[in-house]
Amino acid sequence: MKRMTRRAALGAGAGAGGFLVLPRSLSRAATGNAAGFTDTEIVLGMSAAFSGPSRGLGIELYRGAAAYFTHVNRAGGVGGRKIVLRTYDDGYQPNPSVENTVRLMLKDRVFALFGYVGTPTVTRVLPLLKKFQDEKTYLFFPFTGAQPQRQPPYGEFAFNLRASYRQETGGLVDNFVAVGRKRIGMFYQADAYGRSGWAGVRRALGKYGLKIVGEATYRRGQKFTSVMRRQAQILKNARADAVICIGAYAACAAFLRDAVDNGLRVPIANLSFVGSENLLKLIAESQDEPKRYTELLVNSQVVPSYEDASIPAVREYRELMRRYNPQPPKELLKEAYTPFAHSFVSLEGFLDAKLMVEILRRMGDRPERGKLENAVFSVKDFDLGVGVPVSFSANRRQGLDRVYYTVVDGGRFVPLDDWKGRF
Amino acid sequence: MKIQKLFQKTLFGIFMLFGVIGISTSMLAIYTVDSQLTEEYESNARGVAKTIADSSVDIILNRDLSALQSLIDQFVEIQGISYIYIINDSGEYLAHTFVPGIPEEILRGEGHGAVSVRRSLPGMGDFVEVSSPILAGVAGRVYIGMDTGLVALKIQRAIGQQVYLFSTIFVIGIVAAIWLVNLAARPVANLLAYAVELAREQSGAADNGVLVRDDEVGQLARLFQYFSGTGDLPAPARPSPATPASSA
Known part of the structure; x- marks a missing residue:
């Protein structure tokens, strides 16, 4: 066990004046309630990376969710109950994640699990949900596009908002093949997340009768200072004419740096999980000519661009992020972190929270875990504000399917419209 | 301390004996x-490989490969297991734990299908690789690499401890042997000195206490004295309990 698992209350230190802090009395009330709610609050449980090289993902997801929950709580909550997000740090490691979940389910007795980060963590937590299936504790909107929480035997215990890695990798492969880049290599994290993306690319290439031409891996938890020259050389030797990366921002930024420095001048793609802004920040702050490294970079996203103010949900997100400026729980922060004003990850957290609130509202005055599934299934053509209606059913446990592609222009991520022109 | 020539061969013999015992027991211990350990490692690895192979069937046929990766990631945390990879029936690598990539030797397929094979992978070390079929081999095969470096390290530790113990016993034994040899050699040296002096002086030779000894040295000293004409014929030695008191 490598991570501390400290309790934190939602919004601790939130910029607009300490809203949503979980006081001890409320904490006790929540702990003492087996249903995960009292007359004054509904408690959700979150285990995510707030420390380590991937902490930016947990922190930004939390911040986006906190912005919306705070907004709702300030307006009186859901049915008069404030939403409390009990948060633990797992450092993006499976074992702490399992321990945190046991605590959230059995000790904290949360109403539902929300906003978990990562495939290696979530895949290890899913059996717990099955083990305690009588408790009807569901996992809502994990920040991973992996398949295990989308298909049997664990799919029935989770609800997803984002598109899957299969959809992201499928889209990347389709676009690369369309522009004539058929020798696709892979750089991926040597764990369940990397394998999930690898399987997606393999499956997508299979449609065209193609195979992955070369693959290189790295161990989870690598920092930007890690050397990825050997991985770059493997893919260079494989004569890949495009590389799809399945990793987190620190390692993927290190690979991008070493690939370009070693003459691997091919498009390098990342999935939404990478944490695009953190990746770009590492490159921009460490390299004299960041454009040289980012001109062939393409990242898929599962939410629209936070720069596109024509989208209602984006406008709302930007306004609430500005108004509340949510900060990560101080209790969980071991290293300094400078939050982004806006990011794809925090926008996803915001949308997750917005849909969660809608589901809780649909449960009426007397929320019960047993009613959660039906409340989710009642969401039909719901306008989340992203231009695509959201629906759930017994056969559809994923809200959104759309994948967006972004490239770096002028030091920021912008939508990619013309693959052929760019690559 | 000076060791008498008479006893030097004895000490040398003891030294050689220790050497032979030490080398032979060390070799036996190494073997x-x-x-x-190798047998135990291979046995454990075969057990793990079979467990993974049995658990993999459902995952390979019905579920996402991330679940398969998650499964092998848990087993690779076991001490001694260095890598795991799973190949399907068409030779495709479905999941593995190699970083930064699958080694060329393994990609070439050398040793695939064998139940147990020894591998030396550049930059990684030496391994015993065992495998187990998935669904009687029609769905693929699980391979597990056990680090033989760990076995070597354990052997080194075992031998180191044995050598340490043996060296301690050896040093104590040699010191004790020298002390005992000298204890036995001193009366003989005194007897020799007395005999030499008796030959020179005939009478009045200093006896260094050898004449009053009641052991063989004392009897020899008294016999020398008798032969030199300066003493009486010594009384016959008392028979040992095993010797008959008188002949028939």
């Missing part, structure tokens, strides 16, 4: 530890 025993190596064979037992």
